[in-house]
Amino acid sequence: MTSAPAPTRTPLRPQAPAPQTRQAEASPSEREPYPQARVIVLDDDFNTYQHVVESLLRHIPGMEPDRAWQLAHRIDSQGSAVAWSGPFEQAEHYHQLLAAEGLTMAPLERI
Numbered sequence: 146m147t148s149a150p151a152p153t154r155t156p157l158r159p160q161a162p163a164p165q166t167r168q169a170e171a172s173p174s175e176r177e178p179y180p181q182a183r184v185i186v187l188d189d190d191f192n193t194y195q196h197v198v199e200s201l202l203r204h205i206p207g208m209e210p211d212r213a214w215q216l217a218h219r220i221d222s223q224g225s226a227v228a229w230s231g232p233f234e235q236a237e238h239y240h241q242l243l244a245a246e247g248l249t250m251a252p253l254e255r256i
């Protein structure tokens with residue numbers, strides 16, 4: 146039995162290390178701020194003050210009864226009121242909850 150010739154190996158050339166690119170991290174003052182939004186409830190002809198107040202109390206964190214009644218009066222007298230403002234993702238959540246209660250909502254307003 147004859148043996149096959151051993152494969153010839155080409156010596157490896159040392160490769161220069163790949164240049165390391167380091168992205169500069171943005172400082173807190175250079176970072177783009179997290180998007181903010183306003184949740185705005187609109188006036189309509191079918192939701193009662195009581196329903197608006199109960200919906201705000203149920204879904205908006207930290208909402209107090211007096212504030213909810215003030216907002217309900219503002220919605221009726223001025224046509225709309227800002228129910229909550231803050232980070233966009235939370236605003237989307239509160240907007241959906243209030244809309245699911247049947248309140249008439251303006252589109253989220255980025256600030």
